[in-house]
Amino acid sequence: MDFLIETLIMIVGVVVGYCLLKVNEHKRILVASLNNKVQLIAVALIIFIMGINLGSMENFAHKMITMGLQSLVFAILPTLFSVIVVYIFSRLFIIKN
Known part of the structure; x- marks a missing residue:
């Protein structure tokens, strides 16, 4: 709804x-x-x-550390995989002089 x-x-x-x-x-x-x-x-x-x-929230400081680490992982992994994919595709499809 x-x-x-x-x-x-x-x-x-x-x-x-x-x-x-x-x-x-x-x-x-x-x-x-x-x-x-x-x-x-x-x-x-x-x-x-x-x-x-x-x-x-109870245990606010502990939860903030946990959420901060999760956020860091969720930021780093997509960035890392995006860089890897762009690198691979640029090597495969960009014509070298």
């Missing part, structure tokens, strides 16, 4: 964005400015709520 609501919200946003193409430039700039402010407030609210959730 949540996926459906998120999808509908995204579709409404796309439709509103498309309708803004038909609006004059002055109104479009005002709406874009308002949109930027709303996004900033929403992101700040999300970060605040995440902080509350993290602060209310």
Whole structure:
């Protein structure tokens, strides 16, 4: 059910964005400015709520170390494999002079 609501919200946003193409430039700039402010407030609210959730965890320091190590692995592995794949494909498909 949540996926459906998120999808509908995204579709409404796309439709509103498309309708803004038909609006004059002055109104479009005002709406874009308002949109930027709303996004900033929403992101700040999300970060605040995440902080509350993290602060209310038991063993917060231990979990942060575990999550940090997992994040490091999830960052290094895709980067490493991307470099390897690009290296292999560049050796196979790039014509040398």
